[in-house]
Amino acid sequence: MEDSIKHSCMRLDLGSKDGVFYIMGTWLPSRFSLSITDGLRTWTCNASEEEVENRANQWDQLVSEYLETAEHYLGFQQPGSVYAFTPAGDENRRLSWAYEKQGTKLEWRWKCEKSSDDKKVTASILDFLMEANTRLSDEVVRNTRSFERMKVEAEKCLAQSERFNIDKAEFESAAYAKFVAVLNSKKMKLRDLRDRLSKTEHPHPGKLAQDEDDSSEKTQAFNGESDKSENSKAP
Template identity: 60%
Template sequence: MVESEKTKHTCLRLEISGADPIFVKGTWHNSHFDISVTDGSSSWICNATEEEVAERAAQWDQPVSEYLELAERYLGFQQSNSVYGFSDALEGSKRLSWTFEKEGTKLEWRWKCKPSHDSKKITVGILDFLMEANIRLSEEVVNKTRSFEKMKSEAERCLAQGEKLCDEKTEFENATYAKFLSVLNSKKAKLRALRDKEDSVRAVAEEESTDKAESFDSGRSDNEQSEEEASKKASSSKARGRKRAVRS
């Protein structure tokens, strides 16, 4: 199975200690890469072939894909923990180098860049790439700004809707509570009326019961008084009868 060719492009403004910054443009393939370097007036190129990349990867006991990924990482974005160099070599060439750590050991990779036969073309190509990237970035910023404004507007609308719903909820709760309170007070009034009615009926019943008891006691006293008077009369009559008998 043949792996499809994937090409990526990077462009780095590389800050080098003690020297003017340079621009490094990289074109990354599955098994090799190309580098163009310019300082604004001169330019250099490095076309790393598949054989050269495979040889370098083997020297570092790495797969080709891992070697290319690491090289792209350091030449696509300047790493703060790496020391970069762009020193002179023979016949006007330059040696591009960078350091990195692996398993606690600081290592250095170097690639030789040859002078370009058409510095103007290389420099213009890098500038065009930067301008296109800047345009794409500007468009992306504009699109993201529009998306942000749209999201902000939507958020404000949702917030206003939420506040409206909250107000309606509060109003509904207040109305419901007022209605419930009215019903509750009405029920309480009815219960008080029923309780007062029951108390009134109970008082009348107790009063009638008391009157009957008093009437019964009064009737019994009259009977007892009549019986007592009758008993006294009978005793008096018997006494008079005995007196008459004695006289005879």
């Protein structure tokens, strides 16, 4: 049951004429209660389950939807909404808030009775605010420490990333240098193999030239003898 109880506290600023009020709300699954103070006087509103159900039926809402809407407008002063806390006789007050929904103006009202113990109600509101402030302060400290730890880790990751980039650049440079050296070595070996292959196909280029000259001379001599034979046969 405790887990389903929620609390809120709104600072309601009604301007210089009506002043500032603090509204503490206690929200349960089927009902709610309000404690209101201006610092001196206090008022209370205890909405029963039956009253909440009747109001929800009037607005054609489920009880849960009605309570959610009420908490929305009484948990924080909503911009664009018109609030009022007007006298309702016998020191009682009427709390109202109006807003527009789909072009229609809607106004909610709840009567708040003058409290018989102003000090007790004011003290309960102050206790809630002090406790909430302590929780928020602790949360700020925890979040600040967590942020500092995350900042340190982020700086470490950034430094490591920069180191990785440097190592990567150095590795790529060294790998490229090795690749160029291997490529040049392969080129030299290919040239050497080409030269050796050329020498294998033509082992004695001088002799080959001499053979070609001898063959040419023999061909010329043969042609000369043929000419002589033909001349001797002529009449």
